[in-house]
Ligand SMILES: Nc1ncnc2c1ncn2[C@@H]1O[C@H](COP(=O)(O)OP(=O)(O)OP(=O)(O)O)[C@@H](O)[C@H]1O
Ligand SMILES: O=c1[nH]c(=O)c2[nH+]cn([C@@H]3O[C@H](COP(=O)(O)O)[C@@H](O)[C@H]3O)c2[nH]1
């Protein structure tokens with residue numbers, strides 16, 4: 328297979344599953360995946376499929392309802408993406424969001440115009456009529472806060488529709504056809520900045536489309552086990568195990584499915600944190616009776632990364648080397664047909680820009696966008712549709728100890744992407760020590776579980792200091808800590824200054840080579856969590 332085949336649609340539709348399903352048609356919005364989250368929070372299974380594959384997926388999946396995402400295109404452009412017609416004539420309820428509303432309105436005979444009243448960010452909407460979508464949430468005459476991000480707007484209703492809400496930049500902001508159960512809105516109900524958005528989506532999913540909410544982590548577990556068995560047959564599987572939440576959950580799930588056909592491989596690439604290799608291997612062997620190979624590949628990784636400064640080159644080099652190591656290990660156990668990874672949905676979304684409804688590549692996660700073009704093993708990625716908090720739930724469902732489930736995420740490329748610029752053993756050594764002090768401080772103050780992810784970064788700058796009456800010219804360490812639910816958006820953590828001061832003092836006193844510490848107060852967006 329090729330890396331390009333890893334498109335952002337979660338997987339092939341799960342025909343085997345008997346659950347009520349929703350098909351989300353993706354027009355390339357950066358927040359499409361949040362629609363999926365909201366739907367799943369209602370206990371309803373859903374899959375995201377790019378608009379140009381929606382026709383086939385609709386036939387195969389037989390969803391009970393369809394949701395159309397937003398997107399960067401304009402329906403006024405030539406060759407603008409559209410909804411495959413069978414989705415609009417099959418008699419299933421449809422919810423259009425932003426671009427989804429615009430294309431639905433235009434395809435059904437209404438008019439969309441652009442260029443005059445752009446609305447970005449918070450906006451107020453006024454409900455002008457009752458509507459099934461608003462039931463129990465919004466009332467006629469009420470004004471409510473929503474989040475908008477558009478330039479085009481619907482200016483004439485298609486036949487059968489009525490307008491039920493208006494906003495300043497979009498006088499026909501929510502449209503409804505109760506007979507066909509078609510509803511659409513100009514704002515984004517899927518983002519948390521639309522405070523009642525989740526309830527509106529729930530009304531569509533549960534009340535209007537009548538789905539029952541029968542999708543649970545227990546069901547997911549059973550279905551994935553069946554899928555893994557069907558995919559793998561009697562083949563052998565190697566699972567990349569990092570000690571992180573995702574690969575631990577993937578390994579335990581796959582082991583439940585295929586038992587001793589599975590071998591785990593832990594790669595020490597020389598980019599791990601202080602004592603991490605030993606801790607992970609001991610911990611896993613102590614809790615699980617799953618064969619685990621510990622490979623020391625640090626020479627190979629650090630050798631090839633010498634002099635590499637560009638973040639994407641680092642990521643791609645690391646992605647390729649991981650696969651080389653996995654393939655070598657596969658040979659040693661007499662060949663393996665499959666490579667399992669704990670890839671999650673956000674890894675896929677951030678890595679891939681898909682053609683047709685362009686969402687851009689932010690960074691190539693080593694396990695998705697960083698994979699080499701040609702690979703001998705086929706991928707087994709049972710968590711590819713899930714968000715981190717869902718994986719944690721699944722981990723608890725599988726009985727994994729909290730020490731695995733509650734761990735902060737750690738990126739596969741490791742300290743390589745926390746050492747901007749070129750990577751040397753000396754720099755890695757300094758970074759390891761500083762990071763260990765920082766995490767020790769966080770644990771001592773009982774803050775570990777409040778924080779989603781925390782780490783130190785070694786900046787490629789030296790500054791002047793004065794220590795013991797002498798001049799120093801040493802590195803700067805940046806500290807990062809964020810809160811998040813799924814890693815897609817994040818806020819910096821608000822430590823008190825006393826904690827930061829104490830931590831800076833400890834780092835400078837205990838780590839030779841550092842004479843200054845700074846704290847990163849950037850949220851995501853506009854920053855990302857990691858620095859590269
Ligand atoms: N050191 C490693 N050895 C073997 N496989 C690895 C290693 N680091 C990462 N991987 C593989 O890459 C996948 C993606 O890494 P990622 O860091 O996103 O997940 P994780 O480490 O399992 O969980 P977490 O996000 O909590 O750190 C892992 O699930 C694992 O399959
Ligand atoms: O396994 C991984 N391989 C990667 O290449 C990679 N890049 C980022 N991350 C982790 O993903 C989450 C979001 O990170 P960013 O905000 O930096 O994109 C954070 O939790 C990051 O640590 C990675 N994990």
Ligand SMILES: NC(=O)CC[C@H](N)C(=O)O
Nearest residue numbers: 397398425426477478479
């Ligand atoms: N967020 C969106 O879906 C935007 C739709 C369209 N590109 C517009 O600007 O109106």
Ligand SMILES: [Mg+2]
Nearest residue numbers: 569571737738
């Ligand atoms: Mg990890």
